[in-house]
Amino acid sequence: MQRFSLRITVEAGEEQTACALLAQRSGLAKGRIKDAMVKGAVCLKVGKGSRKRLRRASTVLKPGQVLELHYDQELLGLQPPQARCLFDAGPYSVWEKPAGLLAQGTQYGDHCSLVRQAELHFQGKRPVLPVHRLDREAAGLMLLAHSREAAARFSRLLQEGKIGKGYRITVVGRPEPDEGDIDLELDHKPALTHYRVTGYDPATNRATVAVSIATGRLHQIRRHFAAIDHPVLGDPRYGTGNKNRAGLQLVAHSLAFRCPFTGKRHDFDLDTTPAV
Helix, strand or coil, X not given: CXXXXXEEECCCCCCCEHHHHHHHHHCCCHXXXXXXXXXXXXXXXXXXXXXXXXXCCCCECCCCCEEEEEEEHHHHCCXXXXXXXXXXXXXXXXXXXXXXXXXXXXXXXXXXXXXXXXXXXXXXXXXXXXXXXXXXXXXXXXXXXXXXXXXXXXXHHHHCCCXXXXXXXXXXXXXXXXEEEECCCEXXXXXXXXXXXXXXXXXXXXXXXXXXXXXXXXXXXXXXXXXXCCCECCCCCCCCCCCXXXXXXXXXXXXXXXXXXXXXXXXXXXXXXXXX
């Protein structure tokens, strides 16, 4: 499988389409270049340190423009699982992200991301800005903003602890006591996870646990439970003895907040909220 990056500064006399120039410089067929462009693997430099994804194969380039192709044949060949829109308020929306779908794309493409699926859902008529993150391996609820103002308002709510997020996990063993806090530092920063055991199967030595977090450190839930020797089932990165064919057993199942535009209270739960 091919994987490489190519950076091109357009020279005088190279005023041709992006697709033709990339095919010429990379040796890839134009069909592959077009596919990579549609899937977000091509970027055009638009300012100092700023880039935008270039999807139109017919775009004619000008001398001095900088074009980047980040080609990953395996990634481009993936068929991503589909997310569902559960609520559309206009300035923001709430989605169910399936496991295996990125929240955002990478330089190698964005067709396997929630952001891109939302852009296509809204037919490119709204910007799509993720308010918070959810690991690729995890499933659950995500909030997307559709303007910078909405993103800023929700960011303030997050910083003030006014967005409630509930998680459901399955772990190896039974944490003791049945309810408590994990306050181990992560990356030299305070981190607090509250949990409550909701079920235990002695035959498999597996427990289901309801979790909420007071801080948002990277992979906080996964790292905290691995640190107390009750790793999340199916976690490919943290813990031992927790392999699981069904994948990571971590679901962001509830989301609650007061709308920063109307003041109305919203409570979403994967068990009860239908798709729109």
